[in-house]
Amino acid sequence: MSGPSNYVPKTGFERWLDVRLPIIRMAYDTGIDFPTPKNLNYWWTFGGILAVCLVTQIITGVMLAMHYSPTADGAFNSVEHIMRDVNMGWMIRYMHANGASMFFLAVYIHMMRGLYFGSYKAPREVLWILGCVIYLLMMATAFMGYVLPWGQMSFYGAVVITNFFSAIPFVGEAIHTWLLGGFAVDNATLNRFFSLHYLLPFMIAGVVGLHIWALHVPGNNNPTGVPVKSKEDTVPFHPYYTVKDAFAIVVFFILFAWFVFFAPEAMSHADNQIKANPLQTPAHIVPEWYFLPFYAMLKSVPDKLGGVLVMFGSIALLFVVPWLDRSKVRSMRYRPTARYFFLFFVVGTLFLGWCGGKLPDEVVIPVGRDAVTGEATGLTVLWVSRILTIYYYAYFLVVLPLLGLMETPLQMPETISSPVLSGKHGAGLPAGAAAAPEHKG
Amino acid sequence: MVEVINRHPNVAPGPDGHGSDGEPKSRRDFIHIAAVAMAGGGAVAVAWPFINQMNPAADTLALGSIEVDISKVVVGQQIVVKWRGRPVFVRNRTPAEIEAAAKVPLSELKDPQTDAQRTKPGHAEHLIVVGVCTHLGCVPNFGTGTYGGWLCPCHGSVYDTSGRIRQGPAPKNLEVPEYAFTGPSKVKIG
Numbered sequence: 243m244s245g246p247s248n249y250v251p252k253t254g255f256e257r258w259l260d261v262r263l264p265i266i267r268m269a270y271d272t273g274i275d276f277p278t279p280k281n282l283n284y285w286w287t288f289g290g291i292l293a294v295c296l297v298t299q300i301i302t303g304v305m306l307a308m309h310y311s312p313t314a315d316g317a318f319n320s321v322e323h324i325m326r327d328v329n330m331g332w333m334i335r336y337m338h339a340n341g342a343s344m345f346f347l348a349v350y351i352h353m354m355r356g357l358y359f360g361s362y363k364a365p366r367e368v369l370w371i372l373g374c375v376i377y378l379l380m381m382a383t384a385f386m387g388y389v390l391p392w393g394q395m396s397f398y399g400a401v402v403i404t405n406f407f408s409a410i411p412f413v414g415e416a417i418h419t420w421l422l423g424g425f426a427v428d429n430a431t432l433n434r435f436f437s438l439h440y441l442l443p444f445m446i447a448g449v450v451g452l453h454i455w456a457l458h459v460p461g462n463n464n465p466t467g468v469p470v471k472s473k474e475d476t477v478p479f480h481p482y483y484t485v486k487d488a489f490a491i492v493v494f495f496i497l498f499a500w501f502v503f504f505a506p507e508a509m510s511h512a513d514n515q516i517k518a519n520p521l522q523t524p525a526h527i528v529p530e531w532y533f534l535p536f537y538a539m540l541k542s543v544p545d546k547l548g549g550v551l552v553m554f555g556s557i558a559l560l561f562v563v564p565w566l567d568r569s570k571v572r573s574m575r576y577r578p579t580a581r582y583f584f585l586f587f588v589v590g591t592l593f594l595g596w597c598g599g600k601l602p603d604e605v606v607i608p609v610g611r612d613a614v615t616g617e618a619t620g621l622t623v624l625w626v627s628r629i630l631t632i633y634y635y636a637y638f639l640v641v642l643p644l645l646g647l648m649e650t651p652l653q654m655p656e657t658i659s660s661p662v663l664s665g666k667h668g669a670g671l672p673a674g675a676a677a678a679p680e681h682k683g
Numbered sequence: 684m685v686e687v688i689n690r691h692p693n694v695a696p697g698p699d700g701h702g703s704d705g706e707p708k709s710r711r712d713f714i715h716i717a718a719v720a721m722a723g724g725g726a727v728a729v730a731w732p733f734i735n736q737m738n739p740a741a742d743t744l745a746l747g748s749i750e751v752d753i754s755k756v757v758v759g760q761q762i763v764v765k766w767r768g769r770p771v772f773v774r775n776r777t778p779a780e781i782e783a784a785a786k787v788p789l790s791e792l793k794d795p796q797t798d799a800q801r802t803k804p805g806h807a808e809h810l811i812v813v814g815v816c817t818h819l820g821c822v823p824n825f826g827t828g829t830y831g832g833w834l835c836p837c838h839g840s841v842y843d844t845s846g847r848i849r850q851g852p853a854p855k856n857l858e859v860p861e862y863a864f865t866g867p868s869k870v871k872i873g
Binding site: 398401402404406420427428521523524525526527540544546547549603 | 734737738739740743763765767768769770814815817818819820821822823824835836837838839851852853854
């Protein structure tokens with residue numbers, strides 16, 4: 243989409259079309275001839291995996307919408323109808339429901355890849371921000387999709403999440419009523435959520451187009467973080483990365499298929515098999531696994547507005563990461579201290595997700611026993627959540643800004659090619675500048 | 684030689700050959716501003732119905748009031764009735780529960796209200812509250828929690844026997860709806 247084009251129309255039709263709508267030229271320049279760093283590892287295949295996830299969700303979703311009834315009376319039964327009566331309906335629904343989880347699994351790996359290898363740094367800030375927009379749209383889409391089966395978890399998920407907006411001072415209640423279309427989650431809410439759930443994936447597809455456009459202006463980052471300096475640092479996208487991406491997609495879909503066919507309910511909750519009842523909240527409500535870290539943050543703050551702000555703030559932080567990180571070194575391969583903070587960040591966020599699924603009073607690390615009741619006392623889920631929430635914030639607001647100024651990075655290779663072609667080009671590196679290039683990804 | 688380009692051909696060129704730079708607003712500027720203002724006003728006028736259609740519809744608003752027979756609520760129990768799509772708790776409190784609610788000093792409360800302010804005179808035994816947690820809208824469970832009132836299963840807000848918030852993240856007491864006793868055992872809610 244940018245840079246000089248090497249496309250040469252071969253047939254008469256291609257020449258005719260090329261001067262009218264150069265769409266084949268665009269496809270050739272983006273998907274075939276695009277110069278791509280030759281050292282990309284498998285962490286870089288998740289972009290392609292995510293594109294396939296989006297297409298899978300849209301196709302299965304359009305098919306489900308042919309059989310689904312978006313009314314408070316009919317929704318739950320129409321999902322049962324899909325599961326029992328519609329030809330292969332069970333499979334299409336399980337693909338769609340598990341596909342959402344797979345989509346989030348892939349997007350989290352994709353984001354961690356970006357954070358570790360510094361893919362958000364100049365000149366890729368807009369690319370990163372567009373990715374954050376896609377992630378926000380994904381969360382909205384997934385939330386509204388989860389409401390549609392109209393089970394107990396669907397219903398109370400909708401109740402809790404729409405209530406976030408009632409925490410806004412002064413206008414919160416009016417906004418809340420406006421979002422619901424009533425004074426409680428009901429038919430009007432379900433109906434509009436269905437409408438928006440159908441709309442948002444196409445908006446995601448639009449932003450994905452911008453995301454790819456913004457990728458193709460500066461080109462890919464790579465595991466060394468060293469910019470492409472010459473043609474010998476790159477290979478054409480096809481066949482090198484079309485094949486590598488395709489292989490990764492196949493492996494990813496084996497995992498996907500395993501969930502669909504062997505553990506389709508592994509990531510759902512039994513309470514969602516009960517039709518929504520506005521008069522009775524389930525004893526223990528939890529969101530889908532991909533929202534659990536944020537849910538833990540919400541629960542860790544003993545104040546309504548404060549909890550909502552901490553939760554949304556944790557996502558807002560992602561948008562400004564390019565300006566929070568002060569290090570001039572992109573890849574954490576050459577940041578010996580940062581990589582450990584990053585490791586703790588990933589483990590801590592996973593653990594925060596675990597906390598999100600637990601009751602706040604459960605004891606994680608028992609210290610002693612209560613003298614009266616004999617129950618274990620110690621560090622509770624609530625306090626572990628608080629500590630991990632503080633670390634999450636500290637990683638972005640303290641570690642990234644300060645460490646970049648204090649850390650001594652390792653010696654980086656001069657070019658992408660030099661560590662690979664050390665015999666010929668490695669002479670340019672000072673002695674002892676191994677920088678562990680043999681550790682690939 | 685410098686070619687003079689008149690960028691605003693409808694406006695007579697100034698002494699230096701330019702129509703607008705540094706000059707008072709030309710007629711073309713006025714037309715631009717007026718057109719943009721009209722388009723902006725039009726956009727706002729069109730946006731309002733598009734936004735307003737999401738507010739509660741007339742039939743939703745019409746679900747005004749319900750009449751509830753409270754004669755079957757035995758002492759120490761509650762019934763749950765649906766009002767405007769939300770649960771309403773009608774609780775027949777025991778003398779001990781009323782006393783516990785009445786003797787709490789207001790200084791201990793996050794959202795200070797006396798028990799008398801939350802019930803009708805002469806009907807202290809009947810507490811009627813909207814059964815929606817003021818935190819994030821779950822339905823609190825009856826008779827659980829440290830204060831014998833309600834405990835919200837979602838984020839652990841604890842309400843006392845007057846439906847007042849005592850512990851947890853909820854900011855306010857359970858809402859007391861508008862209601863009136865229309866007979867010895869009849870209540871009109873809404």
